[in-house]
Amino acid sequence: MAAAPGWEPGVRSLASTYLAPRVPELCCGVPAGRAVVYLMVFVIVALVLLLVLLSMVWPPDSAWSPWWRTSRRVARIQCRLAGVSSTDVVYDLGCGDGGALVVAAREFGASGVGVEIDPLRATVARARAALGGVSDRIRIRRANFFDVDLTPATVVVMYLVPPALKRLRRKIQSELRPGTRVVTYVYQIDLPLLASDERERVYVYEVQ
Numbered sequence: 701m702a703a704a705p706g707w708e709p710g711v712r713s714l715a716s717t718y719l720a721p722r723v724p725e726l727c728c729g730v731p732a733g734r735a736v737v738y739l740m741v742f743v744i745v746a747l748v749l750l751l752v753l754l755s756m757v758w759p760p761d762s763a764w765s766p767w768w769r770t771s772r773r774v775a776r777i778q779c780r781l782a783g784v785s786s787t788d789v790v791y792d793l794g795c796g797d798g799g800a801l802v803v804a805a806r807e808f809g810a811s812g813v814g815v816e817i818d819p820l821r822a823t824v825a826r827a828r829a830a831l832g833g834v835s836d837r838i839r840i841r842r843a844n845f846f847d848v849d850l851t852p853a854t855v856v857v858m859y860l861v862p863p864a865l866k867r868l869r870r871k872i873q874s875e876l877r878p879g880t881r882v883v884t885y886v887y888q889i890d891l892p893l894l895a896s897d898e899r900e901r902v903y904v905y906e907v908q
């Protein structure tokens with residue numbers, strides 16, 4: 701049924717008042733709603749890329765340092781140089797994704813404890829230990845290494861920046877038994893040096 705001619709202008713004005721704002725406007729040829737979604741995705745991707753870039757220059761003892769890790773090849777060199785064997789209990793302070801510990805357990809028969817403050821990396825380390833079939837010999841603790849008792853360790857491995865190594869030195873000397881080997885990668889710690897591979901920047905010390 702057609703509306704009476706006198707009603708038409710009123711209906712049009714009602715439509716323009718209530719319906720027009722709901723019709724998506726165009727923004728650069730894209731409906732406004734979709735443009736907002738594109739913008740949000742762009743901002744999120746840009747933020748993630750920024751974090752990844754920052755993480756590459758962040759100090760390696762920071763929870764924002766995912767790309768500073770020990771390769772399997774270097775982990776083998778560390779174990780060989782420190783004489784890691786099945787009788788050893790290896791503590792990796794700031795174990796990251798647990799890769800170095802998995803090498804010590806799988807290839808050298810050691811047992812070990814990984815201490816990692818970052819929950820995501822601690823979870824990844826547990827998963828790697830399980831996938832590597834060594835979760836019965838490796839325990840990953842999500843904790844601050846300054847709060848962890850180091851007395852059971854026979855070998856301590858660290859890939860940390862000098863300020864962290866300097867602070868840990870006191871703890872190492874007071875908690876570790878004489879003869880315990882301490883392995884650092886890239887940076888050095890002020891302890892009696894036992895062996896080193898200068899080219900690979902692997903240093904092994906012995907607690908006196």
Ligand SMILES: C[S@@+](CC[C@H](N)C(=O)[O-])C[C@H]1O[C@@H](n2cnc3c(N)ncnc32)[C@H](O)[C@@H]1O
Nearest residue numbers: 760761763768769770794795796817844845859
């Ligand atoms: C350079 S990464 C080394 C990771 C692993 N050890 C490797 O060599 O592949 C240093 C790690 O130490 C962790 N970390 C830093 N401060 C820590 C703390 N106070 N307690 C436990 N973990 C810490 C960081 O989250 C990071 O995963």
